[in-house]
Amino acid sequence: MMGKVHVLMRKEDIDTKKIHGKIVVVFDVLLATSTIVAGLHHGAKEIIPVLHGEEALKEAENRDRNSFVLVGEYEGITLEGFLNPNPLALKEHIQKKTVILSTTNGTVAIRKASFAKHVYAASLLNGKAVARTLCTNHTSDTVILVCAGSAGEFSMEDFYGAGYVLDCLLSEQSCDWEMTDAALVAREFYRGARGCAEDILLSSRVGRMLQRFKMEEDIYFVAERGILDTVPYLDERKTLVKGGEGCYVGYTPS
Known part of the structure; x- marks a missing residue:
């Protein structure tokens, strides 16, 4: 039986009933899924994706204060008392700790997708390993x-990331896939702009916003394709943990 691949343009397009039994790969290239991939690669114990800051604080209750870090933003502004979800700066704060992560789009998309058979987090950093x-x-x-999008709108950088994974996927000689029109278009978009990852990210709406916050260095970092083999997946606790290239996820939600 041949596998089938489809692309959704926004987290709002996720139908929680239709994704039962499906495999979901979530992209929020700027920056949530890139931060998740880098965080687990750099030694975070686990990452708990939450819907908003209030849920993050509730998740933190009764935990040893030295066992976790709160990381979050809403509409690009760091939540009060939280660390900025900045993949480079977080490296110093997350070793062997639980990261409780709240973002405007990416963590919401992951939570919405949690009814699927398996859920992975993808970015340009780990796209080849995900494929x-x-x-x-x-x-x-x-x-x-699933492209998380931004504030209910299409995000070019997520679509580019999906196209990159699709291009890697179709380069695997041992695999054959049926692709929907949306998947074919995502791949062609990536191939047309293949050498310009930094330009795509910098020119996107979210990329321009991050530049106003002086986060160019993070953009250049997350534009690097295929440099990490960490494949985060959602376990039975609805927590993202580290898997490697080719990792098998044994958990299937009820």
Whole structure:
């Protein structure tokens, strides 16, 4: 049985009933899923995606204060008492700790997708490893690549990230996939702009906002394609943990 691949343009397009039994890969390239990938790669114990700051604070209750860090933003502004979800600066604060992460789009998309059979977090950083994981474990499944988008709108950088994973996926000689029109267009968009990852990210609406916050260094970092083999996946606790290239996720939600 041939696997099928589809792309959704916004987190708002997720139908929680239709994703049952499906494989979901979530993209929020600027910056949530890039921060998740880098955070687990750099030694975070786990990352708990929450819907908003209030839920993050509730999640932190009764935990040893030295066992976790609160990380979050809303509409680009760091939440009071939280660390900025900045993949480079966080490296110093997350070793062996639980990261409770709240973002405007990415963590909301992951939570909304949590009814799927398996959920992975993807970015440009780990796109090649995600593609190999899909080829190793999910060639008979329906895979939905979800672009988180921004404030209910399409995000170019997420679409580019989905296209990159699709290009890696179709480069795997051992795999054969049926692609919807949306998936074909995402791949062609990536191939047309393949050498310009930094330009795509810098010119996007969110990229321009991050530049106003002097976060160019983070943009250049997350524009690096395929440099990490960490493949975050959502476990039975609705927590993101570290898997490697080709990792198998044994958890299936009820």
